[in-house]
Amino acid sequence: MMRTRPLKVALLGCGVVGSEVARIMTTHADDLAARIGAPVELAGVAVRRPDKVREGIPAELITTDATALVKRGDLDVVVEVIGGIEPARTLITTAFEHGASVVSANKALLAQDGAALHAAAEAHGRDLYYEAAVAGAIPLIRPLRESLAGDKVNRVLGIVNGTTNFILDKMDTTGAGYQEALDEATALGYAEADPTADVEGFDAAAKAAILAGIAFHTRVRLDDVYREGMTEVTTADFASAKEMGCTIKLLAICERAEDGASVTARVHPAMIPLSHPLASVRGAYNAVFVESDASGQLMFYGPGAGGAPTASAVLGDLVAVCRNRLAGATGPGESAYAALPVSPMGEVVTRYHISLDVADKPGVLAQVATVFAEHGVSIDTVRQQGKDGEASLVVVTHRASDAALGGTVEALRKLDTVRGVASIMRVEGE
Amino acid sequence: MMRTRPLKVALLGCGVVGSEVARIMTTHADDLAARIGAPVELAGVAVRRPDKVREGIPAELITTDATALVKRGDLDVVVEVIGGIEPARTLITTAFEHGASVVSANKALLAQDGAALHAAAEAHGRDLYYEAAVAGAIPLIRPLRESLAGDKVNRVLGIVNGTTNFILDKMDTTGAGYQEALDEATALGYAEADPTADVEGFDAAAKAAILAGIAFHTRVRLDDVYREGMTEVTTADFASAKEMGCTIKLLAICERAEDGASVTARVHPAMIPLSHPLASVRGAYNAVFVESDASGQLMFYGPGAGGAPTASAVLGDLVAVCRNRLAGATGPGESAYAALPVSPMGEVVTRYHISLDVADKPGVLAQVATVFAEHGVSIDTVRQQGKDGEASLVVVTHRASDAALGGTVEALRKLDTVRGVASIMRVEGE
Numbered sequence: 090m091m092r093t094r095p096l097k098v099a100l101l102g103c104g105v106v107g108s109e110v111a112r113i114m115t116t117h118a119d120d121l122a123a124r125i126g127a128p129v130e131l132a133g134v135a136v137r138r139p140d141k142v143r144e145g146i147p148a149e150l151i152t153t154d155a156t157a158l159v160k161r162g163d164l165d166v167v168v169e170v171i172g173g174i175e176p177a178r179t180l181i182t183t184a185f186e187h188g189a190s191v192v193s194a195n196k197a198l199l200a201q202d203g204a205a206l207h208a209a210a211e212a213h214g215r216d217l218y219y220e221a222a223v224a225g226a227i228p229l230i231r232p233l234r235e236s237l238a239g240d241k242v243n244r245v246l247g248i249v250n251g252t253t254n255f256i257l258d259k260m261d262t263t264g265a266g267y268q269e270a271l272d273e274a275t276a277l278g279y280a281e282a283d284p285t286a287d288v289e290g291f292d293a294a295a296k297a298a299i300l301a302g303i304a305f306h307t308r309v310r311l312d313d314v315y316r317e318g319m320t321e322v323t324t325a326d327f328a329s330a331k332e333m334g335c336t337i338k339l340l341a342i343c344e345r346a347e348d349g350a351s352v353t354a355r356v357h358p359a360m361i362p363l364s365h366p367l368a369s370v371r372g373a374y375n376a377v378f379v380e381s382d383a384s385g386q387l388m389f390y391g392p393g394a395g396g397a398p399t400a401s402a403v404l405g406d407l408v409a410v411c412r413n414r415l416a417g418a419t420g421p422g423e424s425a426y427a428a429l430p431v432s433p434m435g436e437v438v439t440r441y442h443i444s445l446d447v448a449d450k451p452g453v454l455a456q457v458a459t460v461f462a463e464h465g466v467s468i469d470t471v472r473q474q475g476k477d478g479e480a481s482l483v484v485v486t487h488r489a490s491d492a493a494l495g496g497t498v499e500a501l502r503k504l505d506t507v508r509g510v511a512s513i514m515r516v517e518g519e
Numbered sequence: 520m521m522r523t524r525p526l527k528v529a530l531l532g533c534g535v536v537g538s539e540v541a542r543i544m545t546t547h548a549d550d551l552a553a554r555i556g557a558p559v560e561l562a563g564v565a566v567r568r569p570d571k572v573r574e575g576i577p578a579e580l581i582t583t584d585a586t587a588l589v590k591r592g593d594l595d596v597v598v599e600v601i602g603g604i605e606p607a608r609t610l611i612t613t614a615f616e617h618g619a620s621v622v623s624a625n626k627a628l629l630a631q632d633g634a635a636l637h638a639a640a641e642a643h644g645r646d647l648y649y650e651a652a653v654a655g656a657i658p659l660i661r662p663l664r665e666s667l668a669g670d671k672v673n674r675v676l677g678i679v680n681g682t683t684n685f686i687l688d689k690m691d692t693t694g695a696g697y698q699e700a701l702d703e704a705t706a707l708g709y710a711e712a713d714p715t716a717d718v719e720g721f722d723a724a725a726k727a728a729i730l731a732g733i734a735f736h737t738r739v740r741l742d743d744v745y746r747e748g749m750t751e752v753t754t755a756d757f758a759s760a761k762e763m764g765c766t767i768k769l770l771a772i773c774e775r776a777e778d779g780a781s782v783t784a785r786v787h788p789a790m791i792p793l794s795h796p797l798a799s800v801r802g803a804y805n806a807v808f809v810e811s812d813a814s815g816q817l818m819f820y821g822p823g824a825g826g827a828p829t830a831s832a833v834l835g836d837l838v839a840v841c842r843n844r845l846a847g848a849t850g851p852g853e854s855a856y857a858a859l860p861v862s863p864m865g866e867v868v869t870r871y872h873i874s875l876d877v878a879d880k881p882g883v884l885a886q887v888a889t890v891f892a893e894h895g896v897s898i899d900t901v902r903q904q905g906k907d908g909e910a911s912l913v914v915v916t917h918r919a920s921d922a923a924l925g926g927t928v929e930a931l932r933k934l935d936t937v938r939g940v941a942s943i944m945r946v947e948g949e
Contacts (some may be wrong), residue, residue, distance in 0.1 A: 239834020383831030404669020
């Protein structure tokens with residue numbers, strides 16, 4: 090039954106993920122052949138440093154000329170695990186032009202240029218799969234693109250960055266401060282020497298753009314995603330969260346507006362109730378919570394990074410793309426038919442937890458409450474705590490727009506009796 | 520771009536799930552058409568009671584002759600939501616013979632005759648999809664069949680029956696007994712008037728057979744699945760579990776043996792540590808935990824039943840199958856290439872928590888310990904508790920085969936000093 094001519098696969102990049110992909114393609118060759126219906130052959134591996142020893146990869150397959158590799162014309166699939174925008178973008182479009190389908194793990198590129206890449210794939214009748222780009226090995230892109238294709242997704246709430254979840258979990262469970270928790274994450278290899286992409290939310294924002302696009306059948310670019318890092322989350326914030334029966338997570342949140350006519354995508358730290366399934370996601374794990382009309386609440390949980398999990402996601406895609414090749418078909422392409430407008434952060438509606446340092450004298454609460462009322466932000470609870478002429482005021486609001494909350498805070502800062510705004514944290518998942 | 524000739528879909532069964540499928544096909548017609556690339560048309564609905572009012576379904580589509588419907592020859596997809604073995608089996612094979620692909624939610628039929636149905640689909644070059652058969656709307660079958668296709672699954676541990684999870688959760692959180700919790704489940708509509716299929720584990724066993732088959736690329740039939748219900752779980756068991764830092768869940772467990780040469784599938788109540796992600800699955804929710812070589816630990820969580828969630832899973836399959844039709848292709852068929860033997864329960868290796876009622880006199884512990892040793896079952900901890908000449912002995916073992924444990928318990932029962940074996944519970948997920 091099985092076709093004997095092997096499918097030819099080229100690998101662009103041979104770092105942690107790439108070498109694991111190559112290893113499994115070799116060690117599990119029979120397994121993969123049985124699952125695909127034809128053997129797969131590693132036809133070439135493009136690397137930057139050809140002299141590095143790469144166990145299990147025949148030296149004659151190694152090349153530094155990635156462009157020549159993707160132009161060979163006899164490739165069935167190109168696996169891109171270089172990362173970054175260029176040369177990955179040009180290599181992928183060149184691969185399509187020369188007849189190959191593409192499996193990519195490149196979240197930055199997909200978030201920035203997903204539409205153009207999908208168009209190139211479609212123009213040449215080829216597949217573009219990228220399960221590994223979001224939440225590592227967790228099968229998430231495929232369920233959203235396929236299993237929930239008959240449903241209507243209203244919200245995606247995700248912990249999509251393992252580094253920051255490790256840091257926040259550490260702060261929560263040990264009482265460590267941000268720097269101490271970051272140092273431990275670095276020592277254990279969870280954080281890179283320059284942790285900016287993780288802790289400032291850039292990595293999560295790219296994933297939010299991809300998730301929002303798929304969930305809402307709408308093009309959402311990285312620039313459309315509001316982004317706030319988690320470097321300013323303090324132990325005091327965790328204490329406040331505990332008082333609320335909450336913990337703090339860095340969340341990627343993609344929402345359809347209540348009227349259904351627009352969507353938003355954002356990344357920021359937020360309080361979520363301890364009873365929410367996302368609250369118990371520990372360490373460097375990722376989890377994505379999806380709310381839809383028919384399916385209700387779904388959650389996908391697993392390791393968000395690492396060579397082996399990411400390689401597993403790449404291989405799952407590789408099998409699917411190879412099967413499509415054999416069938417002479419392609420899988421689902423870009424689905425952007427809904428084309429909903431992406432609203433700015435000011436139009437996001439949620440609840441807020443605000444800590445104010447105020448003068449400890451009569452009338453302060455009335456003043457503060459008036460400012461909230463003037464901006465149309467309704468207060469749910471207020472807690473007042475006084476000591477030595479200084480006091481703190483903790484206000485939790487009902488749902489209000491981010492613009493209204495911003496106006497409120499600006500006005501509060503101008504009050505003589507408000508010495509400072511200690512923290513503003515959104516409250517999600519209720 | 521869009522093809523205008525609609526794809527024709529027939530619906531077999533129009534109960535809770537079927538009517539919801541019909542409703543969404545009508546109300547979300549444009550959406551579905553955009554996702555598929557062609558409109559879908561409801562071509563006929565086979566029902567048992569034609570006189571029942573069915574809102575939104577034109578009367579001329581209703582028929583009691585399901586056989587004639589699937590024999591029409593112009594159908595693209597048949598959606599089977601009748602349940603049970605016959606006439607569902609014959610209708611599905613007839614549908615294949617007359618050129619239609621099939622989407623089914625029928626776990627009993629798939630567990631019993633999955634291999635024959637897959638063979639019929641393949642013989643006619645058609646698709647058989649059944650996401651809704653296991654864990655309702657949770658996208659699980661598709662990730663296992665496709666996303667993890669390049670990975671090696673070693674264990675699947677699942678809460679796949681919402682009724683029993685509701686009952687056990689109630690017993691755990693309120694201290695209610697089994698009957699009281701069952702009564703509440705019945706009152707709330709979570710349990711059927713005759714709850715046997717749920718509480719005796721038949722429903723979960725069918726799902727375990729399907730999951731094991733997909734996870735291990737091996738045919739696993741319902742008869743291969745060891746099954747124990749949860750009607751004998753007591754409040755005392757929950758107290759014991761708490762002392763162990765555990766809770767009790769009815770688990771479907773599919774495992775590859777340590778040597779990789781065989782697999783097992785079983786359903787029974789078991790203690791799992793509170794720190795395990797499955798321990799916090801509340802109420803009627805389902806969750807399936809998958810352990811694989813490359814992906815590590817993944818969990819899929821969501822509503823396991825209900826008309827809307829199940830309909831959502833059916834529609835996701837419908838979209839995929841329709842897309843395959845348009846592409847002239849089929850999705851992944853049965854993958855049973857590994858063809859591993861399914862071992863009997865006696866070969867399962869796990870840990871055990873055993874409560875014994877014993878005489879409160881010197882030497883009893885030594886006698887009991889000797890019996891364990893003679894059967895090669897190593898003891899991890901023993902806790903002795905005495906009162907009024909009677910005592911209880913709680914033994915937690917290291918990993919041992921079910922056969923060895925069975926022999927141990929048989930021998931224990933023969934000891935004069937052992938008045939009775941109060942409970943035996945497996946300990947999983949460690």
